[in-house]
Amino acid sequence: MLYFSYLIKRLLFLIPLLLFITFLAFSLVRLTPGGPFDSERKPASPEIEKMLQEHYHLDEPIYKQYLLFLKGLLKCDLGASMKYRNHTVTDIIKQGLPISMVLGILSYGLALLIGIPLGFIAAIKKNTIIDHTCNLLALGAICVPGFILAPLLILVFAIYFPIFPVALWGTPSHIVLPVIALGIYFAGRVARLTREGMITALQSDFIITGRAKGLSDLAIYTRLALPIGILPVLSYSGPLLADLLTGSFVVENIFQIPGLGVFMVNSALNRDYTMVVGLALVYSILLLLLNLLVDIVYSYLDPRIKLQ
C-alpha cells in the first residue's frame, strides 16, 4: 500500500516535469535562428514559405503553438516531421524506438555481465596483481571510444574473419557487433563502480557480524557484500543509461542501424521542430521512468533505504 501511494506520487510528479522539458525544447528550438525550411530550393517564393509557415502554425505566437501541440499530444499525435514531410513523428518513433531499445538494453546487460564480475574479483583480490589487471582492463575499456572500437570490430570480425555481417539490422547476428561496441565502455564504468562499492561494503560492520556467525568467505562476498556493493552501479544507472542513448547514435551511425540515434542528431541540425520536441519527449519519458525503477530496486536491495 505504501509502495502504491509512493508510485502514484512519483508518477504524478513526472507530469509537470515532462511539461517543463517539452516546453523548454519547444521554445528553444523555435527561438534559435534558422528554420526548418531554410535548406529548401532557394529562392523559395515568399508565398510558398508563407503557406508552409501557416500549415505548421509557425506564424502564431509560441504559447498558442504549444497549446496546439498539447492538444495533439492528448491524441498521441506529435505532428508531421518538417523534414520528412510524408512521415509523422509518431511513425518515425514507432519504427526506430524498438530498435534503439533492443540495442540499449542488450548493451546494458552486457555491461553488467562483464562489469560486475570484473569489479567483484578486483575488490576481493584488492591490491594484488589480479586487482591491478582488472583495473587496467576497466580503464582501458573507458578510454577507447566507441567510434574507434566499432571500426576495429568490423575490421576483425566482419572483414578478416567474416563471422558477423558488416552492418545493417535484422537477424540476431547483426546485433552482436554493435552491442559489443556499445557495451564494452559501460562494462568498464560498471566494473569501477562495483569495485569501489564492494570495498566500502566489505569494511562495514555487518561483514564482521557475518564472520562472527561463521559464514564462509563465499557467503560473505556474495550474500552480504554484493547486494550492497552494486548499489553505486544502480544509482549511476540513470546517468549510465542516458550516456548509453548518447553513445548509441555513433554506433547506430557506423553500423547503419535504423534506430532513433540518427534522427536525434539530424533533427537538431535540420531544425526539424516537431521531431526535436517529439524525440526529447520520448527520451525524457524513458529516462524518468528508468530512474523511478532504479529507485524502487534500490530500496529493495538496501533495507536501510526507505521510499518516501
Add this chain to the structure above:
Amino acid sequence: MRSASPLQLTFNRFKKNKLAFISGIYLVCLLGFILIYPLCKELNPNNISDSINIPPNNLHLFGTDEHGRDLFARTIYGTQVSILVGAVGALVSLFIGVIWGAVSGYLGGRIDSLMMRFVDILYSLPSIIFVIALMTSLEGITKEYFNSWGILEGDSGHIVRMFFLFVGLGSVSWLTMARIVRGQVLTLREAPFIEASKTLGASNIYIIFRHVIPNIAGIAIVYLTLTIPSIILNESFLSYLGIGIQPPQASLGSLIAAGAGQMNPIKIYWWTIAAPTSILVSILLALNFLGDGLRDALDPRTVK
C-alpha cells in the same frame, strides 16, 4: 626533527602510486613536446601534396593522408587542439561547478534542494544533445552578429566554433563537480575551525575565501583532472560526427574520423588511424590514472 607538512605527506603518498606518477611525467613530456617542437621546426599541417596515402617513412614519420598532408604535423596540431579544448572546457566546468556547489551547500535549506534537484535532472539527460543544440543555435546567432559588425570575416569562423566548443562542453560537464563541492561545503560549514573563526568575529566572505575555498581546492583539482578526459572524449565524439572542429583544422577526433572514413575492405591505410588513436587513448588513460592517484593521495580515507 621536523615532521612532514600535509603537502609533503600528500606528495609522498602520490609518489608511491607508480602508475599515476609515470602518467604525470608522460603528460608533462607530451605537453612539452607538442608545444616546443613546432617552435623548433616548421610544420605545415595543411600543405597538400601529391604523395597521397603513403605509409610512414623518414620524410613523413606518421605517413600522409588522402590529401597528401603530413600526418605527423597534423597529429601534433590535433593533439594541441584536443588538449586545449579539454583544458579550457574543464576550467569552464570548474568555474560553474564550484560556484553552483558552494552556493548550494552554503545556503542550504530549500534553495539547496532546488539547486541539487536541477543537477539530478540534468544528470539523467543525454548531455551531448544539448551541446549539439547549443552549438548549432549559438553559432548562428554570433555569426549573424559578427557579420553585421564586419568583424571576424573569412576563415576566422573556426575561432567562433572553438569558443563554442569550450563553452558548450564545459557547460554540460560541471555536474559532478557541483555535487562534490557541495558535499565538501556541507561538512566544512560545521567544522570546528570554521566555528572558531566565526567566534573570533570573521565575516562570511572572509571564511569562504580563507577557509572554505582553500579546503575545496584539492578535491576540485582532482575532479578537474578527471573532467579533462571526459571533455576530450566528448569533443572527439563531436568532431567525429562533424559538428566539432572544422577542416582543415584538426583534432584527434576528426583525424580518427578521417582515417576511419578511408578504411575499406580492399585497402587499409592503418597509419591514418593508428597515430591519432594511440595518442588519444594514451592521453585519456594517463589523465585517468593521474586523477585517481591524486584523489587517493589527497584523501587518506579513500579506499586503497
